[in-house]
Amino acid sequence: MVRIPRLVIAAAASGQGKTTVAVGVMAALTRAGHVVAAAKVGPDFIDPGYHALATGRPGRNLDPWLQGEQRILPLLAHGARAPEPADLTVIEGVMGLFDGRLGTDGWASTAHLATLTSSPVVVVIDISSASRTVAATVHGLRTFDPNVHVAGVILNKAGSTRHSDEVRRSVEQLGVPVLGVLPRDAGVSAPSRHLGLVPAAERPEAATALDRLAEQTAEFLDLDALVEIASAAPDLDMEPWSPITSPALSGMPSRRVAIAGGRAFTFRYAETEEQLRALGCEPVVFDPALDTSLPSGTQGIYLGGGFPEVHAAALSTNHRLLAEVRDAVLSGVPTVAECAGLLYLSQAVDGHGLVGAVPTTAAMHPRLTLRYVTAIAPDETLLGPAGTRVHGHEFHRTRTTPGHGDRAAWLLDGSPEGWSLDPAGTSSPTLHASYLHTHWAGHPELALRFAEAVHTTTPANFAQPTEATGAGVTFPNVIAGQEPGHPEISDPLEHHGDSETEPGLVDLAVNVRLTTPPTWLAQRLRDSIGDLAAYPDVRDARRAIARRHGVGEEMVLPTSGAAEAFVLLARIAHASRPVVVHPQFTEPEAALRRAGITPERVLLDATNGFTLDPDRIPADADLVIIGNPTNPTGVLHPRGTLESLRRPGRLLVIDEAFMDTIAREPDSLIGAEMAGVLVLRSLTKTWGLAGLRAGYAVGSPAVIAALARHQPHWSVSTLAATVMEATTDSMARHEVEDAVAATSLWREHLLRGLRDLGLSPVDSATSFVLVEVGVGIREMMRERGYALRRGDTFPGLGPEWVRIAVRDPHTIDGMLRELATVLTSKERIA
Incomplete structure (x- = not known):
């Protein structure tokens, strides 16, 4: 007999908050000193990633269909x-x-699993739209199957x-x-996309969110009762x-x-690697997005599941690895590709060129x-003889x-799917590519067949490069204001980063x-689309914004983005x-010039990090416009410095479009007293x-009223007003x-990576980084699949500057990989 303290966290339906509660319980118990498995x-790959983050142990799956009922208790x-x-x-x-x-x-339901494992069940129920009816639901869940023991309930979204x-x-x-009981506004959830939750491995901020979730779980739930x-x-x-x-393999050298791993390949069962070992x-x-070569000595390849379609642009820029993987597969290196792996080996995904095997x-x-599905091998494949049958x-x-x-x-429920190929002409298939996911603990014969091929196959004409040499780099003739595929910029003030992006490029310009x-x-x-027949009403939006900043409603003007505010x-x-x-x-200067006003420019200096010296602002300037944090430098000017610019008869305008990227916004000039400040x-x-x-403007009632007099009727749409209300709640x-x-976290990762390349980026406080890389580098990065924002359209900067949007470390590392190659190659040529 084996003692395994355990419980199942279930729900009355999907969308009740089961994953949030389960992960919170795992994290809270772990932080309380328990070792939690x-x-x-079911087959879900994503939730176990959050489980692993919460517990520090592998997240595992229990699925009677994939593994067989007889293996559930052993697993x-x-x-x-x-x-x-x-x-x-x-x-x-x-x-x-x-x-x-x-x-x-x-x-294969939760109840089936709970019965197989004799596990008590704790049910999570979303009570946001019911009260006593919840008890009827619990009564039904408890009595529907006498073999299922409902031991307790957690109420969610009260x-x-x-x-x-x-x-x-x-x-x-x-x-x-x-x-x-968890309150409705707990505010902790994982983002989702087309296949459910975004994997934890793709969210560097997940650990921070998990800490808060663990704290809230410990506060609101009875952990001792759960134990x-x-x-x-x-x-x-x-x-x-x-x-x-396998006795036959035990005496052979390890192969x-x-x-495949990283952020694009997050789906694989923990037992897969254990079985291979x-x-x-x-x-x-x-x-596959960052490494420029396969691991040295590779003699087999396993490409599991993930989201290559999300990261296809970054994957497609890693030309050296794509070529090496293609050579390996076509040379007969035994290769299994499941779902995401199939996409990676395809010719292209959504137009992004990939391996092509x-x-x-x-x-x-x-x-x-x-x-x-039930799958049957129609012929001999890398994973088994003809007739092999799996779930x-x-x-x-x-x-x-084609499909x-x-x-x-496989034949999936009788229909052909995937590819079983012999690209090297060895008379036996060495490539197995399919959408089907299998669990090798449930079908160990698949792992054995693959391992035997890895041990016995000698690939033809495949030799890994001995050093990571970059692909050839060409340097186009760079003409100021021009680049391949882009017209000459007639007015730099009217240029915006969105014009530098196009399909197939990784967008770091916007x-x-x-x-x-x-x-x-x-x-x-x-939900607001049903209100579109009526003219927009922004009064609730104005109230919400005023509440969010602790100012009077008369100090707030909703606008059609910050751009309209500059025009007004x-x-x-x-x-x-x-x-x-x-x-x-x-845009602020462009709007002034379109109105016939030519402003004076005060250019900040790169040598002192583009910081502001208030003495450089003319004392008699009656309109001063400055960004904080400033686009494109990312510099955050201290509140005291900006306050010192206030003068009688002067309107000080602060563009705080990126202030919400600053924790607690201590340097914002929004406050109860805003005379002379907008x-x-x-x-x-x-x-x-x-x-x-x-967007919106906040200022003194007199200035806000003046702006409002020039605002067209209904310039702020119903949907924009909905956004203003929705984004102010808890x-x-x-x-x-x-x-x-x-x-x-991501910005520090980018800054560190740029410094490691010998560059000196400006110390940014926001969601982009300005760095001097040299003339022509931006154009060359574009040729390698990355769009960076050109610096020469900003007054005071030249073509040697680029602005790089902060993205997740996965995307940034891909960019740094190419930037390192470009910089090294340019130095070699110079």
């Missing part, structure tokens, strides 16, 4: 003891408690104490303990799982298998493929054209944080000596809304805090 019901025991014995195991469920494979009466007390009383009257429930689980009679071994292989992880192209598709699952939103080759990898608005904000916008400013400006401090965003804000950068245009503020923390 984690498991996920549970294995996870509880590897890499060290755990105090308890927390198992996160899937979908609703009784939801399993369709047509099977709940087979609107108030009064609300949660009502629910708690009704549930506890059933004899079911309520183990905690007590887990400890009451009965002992189990089974032997822990162990990977299979190295390159396993037991079969005499040495798994070595490489990052599989004769197909892929593109995003509006329809999600998500299903369990697997598909999970993707891309489609390949399969003459020799398909300073918009997100590619799409957060899911919750997008939903608010969708130019219309009311009657300055005799206007001054614009440069380098900064060019602050302009933008919401488009932080919230991924450049196409919507949402959940949005929590998300901004997470974004600020992530931006800070």
